[in-house]
Amino acid sequence: xxxxxxxxxxxxxxxxxxxxxxxxxxxxxxxxxxxxxxxxxxxxxxxxxxxxxxxxxxxxxxxxxxxxxxxxxxxxxxxxxxxxxxxxxxxxxxxxxxxxxxxxxxxxxxxxxxxxxxxxxxxxxxxxxxxxxxxxxxxxxxxxxxxxxxxxxxxxxxxxxxxxxxxxxxxxxxxxxxxxxxxxxxxxxxxxxxxxxxxxxxxxxxxxxxxxxxxxxxxxxxxxxxxxxxxxxxxxxxxxxxxxxxxxxxxxxxxxx
Numbered sequence: 001x002x003x004x005x006x007x008x009x010x011x012x013x014x015x016x017x018x019x020x021x022x023x024x025x026x027x028x029x030x031x032x033x034x035x036x037x038x039x040x041x042x043x044x045x046x047x048x049x050x051x052x053x054x055x056x057x058x059x060x061x062x063x064x065x066x067x068x069x070x071x072x073x074x075x076x077x078x079x080x081x082x083x084x085x086x087x088x089x090x091x092x093x094x095x096x097x098x099x100x101x102x103x104x105x106x107x108x109x110x111x112x113x114x115x116x117x118x119x120x121x122x123x124x125x126x127x128x129x130x131x132x133x134x135x136x137x138x139x140x141x142x143x144x145x146x147x148x149x150x151x152x153x154x155x156x157x158x159x160x161x162x163x164x165x166x167x168x169x170x171x172x173x174x175x176x177x178x179x180x181x182x183x184x185x186x187x188x189x190x191x192x193x194x195x196x197x198x199x200x201x202x203x204x205x206x207x208x209x210x211x212x213x214x215x216x217x218x219x220x221x222x223x224x225x226x227x228x229x230x231x232x233x234x235x236x237x238x239x240x241x242x243x244x245x246x247x248x249x250x251x252x253x254x255x256x257x
Contacts, residue, residue: 038198038209038211038255039198039209039211040103041102041103041106041107041255042198042209042211042253042255043196043211043213044090044092044103044107045106045107045110045156045158045253046158046211046213046251046253047086047089047090048082048086048094048107048110048111048114049110049141049144049145049158049160049251050089050251051082051083051085051086051089052078052079052082052114052140052141052144053137053140053141054082054085054137055078055081055082055085056078056135056136056137056140057137057220059071059073060136063125063133063135064131064132064133066128066129066130066131067128068128069126069128070126071125071126073118073125074118074119074122075114075115075116075117075118075119076115078114078115078118079111079114079115079118082111082114083111094107094108094111102155106152106155106156109148109151109152110144110148110151110158112147112151113144113145113147113148113150113151114144116147117140117143117144117146117147118140120143121135121143132234134235136235138160138168138169141160142160142169142171142172145157145158145159145160154256155255155256156253156254156255156256157203157253157254158251158252158253158254159172159251159252159254160172160249160250160251160252161173161174161178161182161249161250161252162174162182162247162248162249162250163182163183163187163247164179164182165240166225166240166242166248166249168237174250174252175203177201177202177203177210178212178250178252181197181212182212182247182250185197185212186212186214186247186250187247191214193214193216193245194214194216195214196211196212196213196214197211197212198210198211198212200257203254203256206256206257207256207257208254208255208256208257209254209255209257210252210253210254210255211252211253212250212251212252213250213251213252213253214247214249214250215247215248215249215250215251216244216245216246216247216248217242217243217244217245217246217248218244219244221242221244221248222242222243222244224237224239225239225240225242225248226239226240226241226242226243227239227241228241229241
């Protein structure tokens with residue numbers, strides 16, 4: 001007769017049963033990302049930036065109203081609206097994220113940056129007798145990202161970049177890695193729309209987790225970025241001749257190791 005696989009002796013049986021329970025638990029338990037998972041953090045930061053920018057976009061007519069003084073868009077008001085959009089889009093309340101975790105620290109630094117960038121521009125936002133204020137979503141995002149970088153120190157950076165021919169502000173130019181990802185991945189016809197690209201790559205001489213989240217022109221973008229190509233838009237830049245659905249920008253998130 002063949003030898004039994006089940007170990008003999010009460011102690012051995014107890015050990016074996018315990019091991020079976022552990023293994024079964026490993027296979028039955030759902031796989032969850034670690035609280036400080038780089039991919040989750042990078043996406044969260046991109047989602048919050050998008051939410052804040054959406055608030056500014058939806059309030060453009062109010063901001064540019066020359067007959068209205070106080071627009072009621074303080075930093076805290078903009079942040080509260082951004083948080084509601086973030087919660088709706090992600091299903092997560094920022095308050096539920098451990099503030100002591102890396103995710104919590106960086107997300108709160110970004111939320112503080114939203115307040116800082118908005119409050120620093122209250123004189124512009126609330127100026128009476130002035131129509132176009134130039135406080136547009138792209139400018140808001142750049143200011144928030146700069147304030148965030150100051151707060152995050154050497155731990156993380158966020159930038160809104162674009163294909164090189166579409167970049168209007170030199171500060172937003174893609175670096176070599178970003179430019180290569182845009183050309184070889186995000187601009188390719190077979191690249192799934194909206195899919196991020198991420199990987200470990202050097203940034204400023206340091207190893208980092210880097211994520212690129214593509215963004216595409218909506219119809220509301222075309223008043224500045226559409227046709228006719230070369231015509232000066234309201235911001236003073238020539239229009240790019242873009243079409244709805246074209247790749248127009250990329251949110252680049254860097255998390256240093």
